[in-house]
Ligand code: ADP
């Protein structure tokens with residue numbers, strides 16, 4: 232469970248200002264989608280929340296704690312990227328288990344979490360497969376599974392479907408909708424430029440334009456009027 236607060240969050244590269252002071256309150260368990268044209272700063276904002284980018288102004292709080300100076304690994308977040316980098320020589324099971332093994336978790340705990348994640352993502356019958364024997368959509372589900380087993384408080388998605396073909400995109404979007412249902416306490420933030428993804432997944436949509444928030448509202452509120 233974690234709420235997020237962004238207070239006047241700014242990001243610049245040298246004298247190039249990318250985010251011009253973002254104010255946003257995200258409730259625990261909310262599914263927030265960032266939309267907006269290419270280059271408006273969606274990915275920069277998400278990466279700033281993750282701590283992969285250092286913000287140059289403002290404050291960022293996760294579950295009440297100011298995290299400006301907290302490294303990514305200590306923020307309780309997990310992130311799913313556009314392109315999934317699975318270990319090719321490891322089975323699906325081992326791909327999902329790897330981080331926990333490194334962290335020294337017990338075999339029983341690893342097994343419990345991997346199987347629970349596989350169940351949610353309908354990967355149970357593929358646990359012994361190698362990534363090369365799976366479709367792109369299935370591989371992206373393994374990447375999501377790797378993030379789930381971390382027990383994140385906040386789940387971040389950076390255009391997770393954009394490398395998939397149209398049919399797989401729909402199927403994987405439905406999986407993500409189920410994931411949202413099965414992890415109702417986990418706050419999720421999702422970046423896309425796809426309006427259908429935004430409308431079907433979001434509790435609230437944040438529309439960004441030129442590094443500023445242009446609009447915030449539920450899908451109904453934003454898309455009721457053309
Ligand atoms: P979006 O995700 O909405 O497409 P981004 O957050 O990726 O937008 O990028 C926002 C702007 O920041 C773009 O103009 C991009 O060129 C610029 N930008 C991103 N990363 C860097 C960087 N490392 N150095 C300079 N400019 C960057």
Ligand code: ADP
Nearest residue numbers: 303304308309310311329330331333334377378
């Ligand atoms: P561990 O589980 O011991 O942290 P990993 O090999 O899984 O080890 O990860 C190495 C580092 O990369 C960690 O510091 C972790 O925070 C970060 N990391 C790995 N996977 C993710 C992810 N999906 N989202 C965010 N951070 C991640």
